[in-house]
Each structure stands twice: as structure tokens, then as C-alpha cells.
Amino acid sequence: MSGSALFVACSALPEGDGDEHAVPDALADLGFKTRWAAWDDTTVDFGAADIVVLRATWDYAERRDEFLSWTEAVPTLANAAQVVRWNTDKSYLAELGDAGVAVVPTTLIAPDDQAPRWPKAEFVLKPAVGAGSRGTGRFTDGDAAAAHLAGLQADGHTVLLQPYQSSVDSEGETALVFFGGVYSHAFSKAAMLGRELDESGLYVTEKLAPVQPTAAFRALAEDALDATAALLGILRAELLYARVDLVAGPDGRPSLLELELVEPSLGFRQTDPAAAWRFASAVRQQLA
Template sequence: MSGSAILVACAALPESDGDEHAVPEALADLGFKSRWAAWDDTTVDFGAADIVILRATWDYAERRDEFLSWAESVPALSNSAEVVRWNTDKSYLAELGDAGVSVVPTTLIAPDEKAPRWPKGEFVLKPAVGAGSRGAGRFEAGDEAASHLAGLQADGNTVLLQPYQSSVDSEGELALVFFGGVYSHAFSKAAMLGRELDESGLYVTEKLAPVQPSAAFRALAEDTLDATAALLGILRAELLYARVDLVTGPDGRPSLLELELVEPSLGFRQTDASAAWRFASAVRQQLA
């Protein structure tokens, strides 16, 4: 099988952040001719490619409606426009929680809602639509939290309120990566709240390291993908990639922090070299 693939980024980072440096060669080994393009580059014929792969579209949050319209215009998009619409609004966490997935407790605050009664201890406020931890902050009850909430709401955001997971300070988050619905590898991410944005201004720099997740973390990640597929009415194999971000809860058990199906870094630099091959094989599977 041969074909053409477009890896999609954004104008500020036209070839991503370098994490996928091995992917074009792996695709070429399987007969795919690939190139990078920014999603809003009107000179590119995305419809002519056999597969269009979302990778680093990290400026979509401020232009989500435009981004969704573009996604719906691309017939061979992976992951699909339906998945993109669902996953770019973190309200999906409430749906997964209702479906029985162990999710970090999440309260949704609409743009016109008043500040709720703050929880005891530290908590996180972040926009429901956002990428790269932009707009996320860690607070205790008080004027600073109220001001941050008001600022996010003034921009029309629904806001997520979650108790801060103290395990992140010592363990970080665990990101489990799947290609074509099949587990590939995992890596840890150090706490990002309060860190500086990279020079592009699109994402918060992270300290990443390879990790071998426990059986409990693997099981929750698998359950998350099963529940997602059921909610969306698709097969897990239809997801070219998925990154399941988990943390250890106060009870010592894993909980879902976020599910990334649109533009996550996939940690190719934090795992074995054959991960790019596994990804390329999943691309081939999508076309088959």
C-alpha cells in the first residue's frame, strides 16, 4: 500500500515541536509520502491527501469554530471531525464520569454562572476549551481564584473546577499512548501549572520521562478508550492515536485527568525507536 499523508500543525510551529522527527521516515518505509502543513493554510489541498493527520494544531483554542469548520471539510481527517468536536471541549470528562470511568472530580461552570462555593484545599481552574495548559491555574479559595474565574468567563469560556491532585507534585501525570486502539508506550509529565510558555506561546514546557505504568493505570486507560468508543459510536481502532492522562487520586487509585484525541504530543522521544513504526502501521490500518 502507498499513499500521501499530511501532518497538520499550525503557522507558529509549522513542523510541530520536533517530537515526530522519526515519523515521516517511518511513513516512507511503508510507502507513504508525507509533508507538513498548517491547518489554516489556504494554499493546501487537504482533500487530495489519502490521510490528514492532526498533530500540532495548538492555536485552535482561540479559533475553535473556524477550526471545527475546517476539520469537517477534510474527508480523510484522523482523528475524525466528530472526535475533534467532542474532545476539544473538556466537558467530555463529565460524560466519561457518567459512563463509569474514574475521573478526577470535575465541576463545570458556565460563562454566566456565579462562582461556586470553593472546595477545601487547593483546586485548579481551567477553560473547557484550551490546549497546552494555557489558562490553567492552581488556587485556594479567595479573590485570586474569583478573579481568574471571572477573566476566563469574560472570554466566553465554560470553566472546569477540579480539586488539585497532590500526587502530581511527586509523581507527575502519566500519559499512556495508544495507536489504532492498541497500547504503545507511556511517559510521565512533571507538574505544569505555573510554568512558562515556550517561545511560540502555544504550550507550557514540560519535563518528560519514559515510564512503565502499573496494571491499574493500564486498566483505567483501556476502560477510558472503551467508554469513549461507546459514547461516540465508533470502534477503538478508528482512533489513529489517543493519549490518556492519568494521576493518582487521594485514595491511591488512578483517575482520568484528560483524554487527548486531537493534538497531543505523543512522546516519541520518550520511548523506543519502534514507536514511529507502530504509528505508521496504525496509519496504514486506518486506510485499510
């Protein structure tokens, strides 16, 4: 089998952040030609590619309606438009929690809701639609939190309120990566709150490192993918990629912080070189 793969980014980062540097060669070994394009480049015929892979579309949050309309016009998109619509609104965490997945406790605050009673312990506010940790704040002071919330609500955001997971300070997050529904590798991410945006202004620079997740982390990641597939009415294998971000709770047990199915960095530089081959095989599987 041979074909063409179109990797999609944004105009500020037309070829992503370099994480996928080894993937085009792995795809070429299987007969695929790979090129990059910005999702909003009107000169590109996205329908001509055998598979269109979302990678670094990190400006979608400010133009989500336009972005979703574009995804629905691309028949060979991976992951599919249905997945993108669901996953670009972090309210999905409440759905996964209702489905029995151990998620970080999450309260949704609608744009017209009053400020809630603030937790006594440290907590985080973040927009339900957002990427790269933009708009996320960590608070202990109710007045500062109320001002941050008001600013997000004024921009029309539903806001997530979550207790701050102190384990992130010492252990960071653990990101487990799946290709075609099958576990590939994992890496750790240091705490990002309070760090600077990169020069594109689209994401917070992360400190990443390879990691071997425990059995409990692996099991929760598998549970999260199973629940997602059930909610969306798809097979796990239909997800070209998934990144499951977990943290250790106060009792040491893992909780789901985010499930990234649209445009996450996949940690190719933090794992073995064969990961690019595993990704290439998953691309081939999608076309089969």
C-alpha cells in the same frame, strides 16, 4: 499499499515541536510520502492527501469554530471531525464520569454561572476549551480564584473546577499512548502549573520521561477508551492515536485527568524507536 500523509500543525509551529522526527522515515518504509502544513493555509489542498493527521494545531482554542469547520471539510482527517468536536471541549470529562470512568472530580461552571463555594483544599480552574495549559490556575485563595474565573467567563468560557491532585508534585502525570486503539507506550509529565510558555506562546514546556505504568493505570486507560468509543459510536481502532493522561488520587488509585484525541505530543522521544513503526502501521490500518 502506498500513499501520502499530510501532518497538520499551525503557522507558529509549521512542523510541530520535533516529537515526530522519526515518523516520516517509518512511513516512508511503508511507501508513504509525508509533508507538513498549517491547518489554516488556504493554498494547501487537504483533500488530495490519502490521510490528514492532526499533530500540532495548538492555536485552535482561540478559533475553535473556524477550526471545527475546517475539520468537517477534510474527509480523510485523523482523528475524525466528530472526535475533534467532542474532545476539544473538556466537558467530555463529565460524560465519561457519567459513563462510569474514574475521572478527577469535575464541576462545570458555565459563563453565566455564579462563583461556586470554593473547596477548602487546593483546587484548579481551567477553561473547557483550551490547549497547552493556557488559562489554567491553581488556587487556595477564593478571591484570586474568583478573579481568575471572572476573566475566563468574560471571554465566554465554560470553566472546569477540579481538586488539585497533589500526587502530581511528586509523581507527575502518566500519559498512556494508543495507536489504532492498541497500547503502545507511556511517559510521565512533571507538574506544569506555574511554568513558562515556550517561545511560540502556544504550550507550556514539559519535563517528560519514559515510564512503565502499573496494571491499574493500564486498565483505567483501556476503560476510558472503551467508554469513549461507545459514546461516539465508533470502534477504538478508528482512533489513529489517543493519549490518556492519568494521575494518582489521594487513595493511590488512578483517575483520568484528560483524554487527548486531537493534537497531543505522543512521546516518541521518550520511548523505544519502534513506536514510530507502530504509528506507521496504525496509519496504514486507517486506510485499509
